[in-house]
Amino acid sequence: MPASAYEQRPNLRPVNLARDKVGSTNDRQKSKRVERLPASDSDHSSHFRLAYRALLLVTAGASERDAVQRAAASDPRLTSVKREALALVLGTVSEQDVIDILVRNGHPDEKMGMTTRCLFRLTTYAMLRLGAKGQTRRIEHGLRAIAPIELLPKLEFFLGTLPAFDTTQMLYGLRDSERVALQTHHPVWWVNYCFRVFGRAEAVELLSSRTRPRYLRVNSLKNRGKTTLPKELGVLAERLTKVPSTPGVYTVVGSLSDFAGFFSSGSFQMQDLASFLAVKSGAPVPGEKVLDLCAAPGAKTAAIAQLMRNRGSIVSVDYSSRRMKGWRREVQRLGVKIAEPMISDVSCLGLRDSFDLVVIDPPCTGTGVFDRNPRMKWHLSPQSVARYSILQHHFLESAASLVGERGRILYCTCTLTVEENENVISAFLKSHPEFETRPILEQYGSPGLLGLADCRRFYPHRDRTAGYFIAGMQRTN
Ligand SMILES: C[S@@+](CC[C@H](N)C(=O)[O-])C[C@H]1O[C@@H](n2cnc3c(N)ncnc32)[C@H](O)[C@@H]1O
CATH class of the missing domain: 1.10.940 (N-utilizing Substance Protein B Homolog; Chain A)
Incomplete structure (x- = not known):
């Protein structure tokens, strides 16, 4: 060099x-x-x-x-x-x-x-x-x-x-942000955005982060309710490293291909740690009624069912029938018995029910998962951020009327923009004083920005997870 x-x-x-x-x-x-x-x-x-x-x-x-x-x-x-x-x-x-x-x-x-x-x-x-x-x-x-x-x-x-x-x-001859963009392979607008929101040094760390582990979680529904490693996975035990903070979750060392043979048995689920922690923070318990909005391909539905020990009910909504085929395969593979699919647009659901917990995992710019979907880097623009945040705001509005007395909302995204996260939550709280944020996952990740300290953020370079945002809210009267 x-x-x-x-x-x-x-x-x-x-x-x-x-x-x-x-x-x-x-x-x-x-x-x-x-x-x-x-x-x-x-x-x-x-x-x-x-x-x-x-x-x-x-x-x-x-x-x-x-x-x-x-x-x-x-x-x-x-x-x-x-x-x-x-x-x-x-x-x-x-x-x-x-x-x-x-x-x-x-x-x-x-x-x-x-x-x-x-x-x-x-x-x-x-x-x-x-x-x-x-x-x-x-x-x-x-x-x-x-x-x-x-x-x-x-x-x-x-x-x-x-x-x-x-x-x-x-x-x-390039400007600093243009140089960082080429050095880290990101569009210049995103580099400038990160500089502005996180500060240059943190932004460079974030943009330079490369490998995050693959997380495997034991499926308690196929393991007599336990999160210990099932016998059949014992042969691959040396390829798994426990995540000390979260029982039943492991990082996979080396290639995933050796695990493929065990996949169809449903004994485990591959899910990023932040995505599972989001579900955990919603605290679904056996017997509850849960509405899972934007549910395909079913990773969160399955994790919710595991925490509910297959007792209670889950209505899983997504408007993509193609993606819901994947949802059906996944819930079947993992032995989920309490979830019912509903193919519908979240912005006009027509449901009259009320639920103990409404989970919203809306479409987003996915800036926290560029490593697994690098093509998205080249398709996005600041306008995409604005468009998604409008959609997310609508989805949260649709959810509010379906939350029962003292019911909860769990909102999460795999993006790091403030517009799709803190701004959506702040606007919602302003127009819905009957909801309040609740502190969640205090021993994980970092607090939300713009004073939303109850919310959690996860960053690939700090937490070795996808870039993630999680907010928990409760109806108070
Ligand atoms: C982030 S993914 C959800 C991932 C899922 N919760 C999981 O954990 O496997 C967002 C989903 O939103 C769905 N979606 C987008 N717009 C929608 C709408 N207007 N109504 C219902 N679903 C929508 C997409 O089809 C996509 O499956």
Whole structure:
């Protein structure tokens, strides 16, 4: 790494694509994950092939995971390389800002189609991430094998230009926030937003956070009510690390694929710790009536049923029949007996009932889960934040009339913006003096902003969870 602007800002990491030269721990972990190339020479291109097809689906609107699943389903020979392909897709999409600068530099064609663009994006990511490890020839070989024949000459030229580009060059002359945006692979508006709300130092930590653990929780409904590790998972016990604060919750060490065989039994649920803590803070107890709004694909419904020990009732509402199919599969797999699905728009529910607890997990900008859905970074804008916050406000209004006497509302999102969290809660409390916030999860996370100290915030870089916001409110008269 040449002497550069980074030296004046030691808390900043250099542009990721150049980071291989520096070799931070995160990089090493990440490249280890990506580097597991298929063993045999005959299939050295299959993970690239699957990643390429999936990238094309992502540009057409699919999520990264769905895209890999769909592309693998259409060609069973590629099923065994799903994990490697997903790592390539997530990396390529996540670092798309810098990658596109390099692609433009190496192939300055204004009218480049998506087939070419995706091939060059994947090539850039693979060459810069993996190429440094002496695998260049193998990677080039794999990329040539998957390239459409008419793109081969362009690919050859591109492969030739790529090593000459010094990624630090692109930072010269940029403003601080523009530089941080490229260094952490985020849009500039979001970097500016984080600087303003969290302060520069904290924002840089947040924007630089990369790996958060995968959390596995024992399903007490399939374990005679207990949260201890069931026998069948005993063989994988050394791959699990207890989360001391939360019984029954573990972080998974290494790959999830070894757990796949146990998935259908329903003995465990994969759910981020913050999402489970949100449900816990709602304190559902056996016998209660719960309304779960925006419920698909059912992670919270299942966690609520576990805390209620399958006694009482849950009405789970979502307007997406496609996502509710996933909800049905999940509640069935996990042995949930007390939940009833309702396909409906939350803003016009038409329910007359009242509930002990109403859970609202509304759609949001998802700024707390960019690591798992990196494409969202490039689609969002400040206008998206404003649009979602209006929707969230409406949903909270719809919920209010359905909360029984001394009933509770649990509001949560996987986003870190103030507009979708504290502002929604403050506006609601102002127009509903019959509701008050209640202190929750005081030993976890951090207090809400703007004086809403009863609420909780979770940050990936501090809490090793998704970025999350949770508010608990109670009807007081
Ligand atoms: C954050 S996800 C919910 C995740 C879910 N609670 C869980 O834990 O698995 C938001 C959900 O809101 C649903 N949704 C969005 N707008 C809606 C509306 N107007 N009415 C009902 N559901 C809606 C989406 O289909 C999506 O499933």
